[in-house]
Amino acid sequence: MEHSFTDDNFQNEVLKSDVPVLVDFWAPWCGPCRMMAPVIEELAGEIDGAKLKIGKCNVDENPGVAGQFNVMSIPTFLVFKGGKVVDTFVGGMAKQAMKDKLDKTIG
């Protein structure tokens, strides 16, 4: 399942999450973000939610979180573990490449 993260729920849904979380920072006007949308959606369907939570954060509507984590380019993908950023990927990529990176992170 794909989650939606906002300035309001970020603390509880991401930073205090028991499982690692992948956050896709995106905006509707960003082409590469839109191309990545189906990739993230598919990964959210394929990866066990008990191992990795996957969701999106619209930077236009949630400037607080984007600012807090210094997101200055989209798409940016941050992986959180225990409230800390453990991995950062910037830019579009193929689904398998994203999967491989995530496999390494979640083990």
Next chain:
Amino acid sequence: METRDVIIIGSGPAGWTAAIYAARADLKPVLFEGPEPGGQLTTTTEVENFPGFPKGILGPELMANMREQAKRFETEIISDKVTAVDFSSSLLKVMVGDTVYESKTVIVSTGATARRLGLDSEKALYGKGVSACATCDGFFFKNKNVIIVGGGDSAMEEANFLTRFAAKVYLVHRRDAFRASKVMQERTFANPKIEVIWNTAVEDILGTEVGHVTGVKLKDTVSGVVREMAIDGVFAAIGHEPNTALFKGILDLDEKGYIKTVPGSTRTNVPGVFAAGDVQDAKYRQAISAAGTGCMAALEAEKFLAESAG
């Protein structure tokens, strides 16, 4: 192993058009989307010169439409990046890691990628003030100062776009004249938020120690004088490089690295391998010309298959 009729590498206008034609010819094409799904048009905004869209269409939307159309005719889409090819036998091989795909024909439409400045600091600060996509990232530079490097149409276009957000856009160019079209130059000179810095090159991007761009080191290309300038963002529009690393030593490339095709066709030096779009076109580099050569490649692949079937 299943032998395919057509494998298409790349998902820009050339790749999708080839897929649509090949699929409608019942060749059951397989298309590898690659590292930048949708290609260069995904980093643009409005496309105003693609026929059939009198009001213009957003680049990403145009690409999503092409994908949809190729899918409708049952193109097999693989969201992965080809890591190697072997064209040494008539059974052409395309590899993704350890997985090998075999095909009778291959259409190469891997496109071109925006050239970077090539600085270590640029790499280190990518996504932290250094951006490869003005339309994606302009938003993060509201009321900030940015520089854009370049002197062609895309540099002018991006400079003008960035003024929607930035307080000031410095357009840095290494010579004393632009090669951009007259209309784009006029638009640039008329924009009060853009300041042109002539005869200047970016020597280094500053800020690696704090983790975001704080400034640039500029060098006057005439006097050689080096100075530092505080800046929040760095964009570059300094041309493109064809994505042909996979094909070095396998396909004939020209001195700039573009795939050579037989004039008037999309044939490469390897029978059964065709090239379409920007990867073989340093001259026109348009979505519509890429789509045109994608169509040609599919028709030529179809003919090749018919002839080799005897």
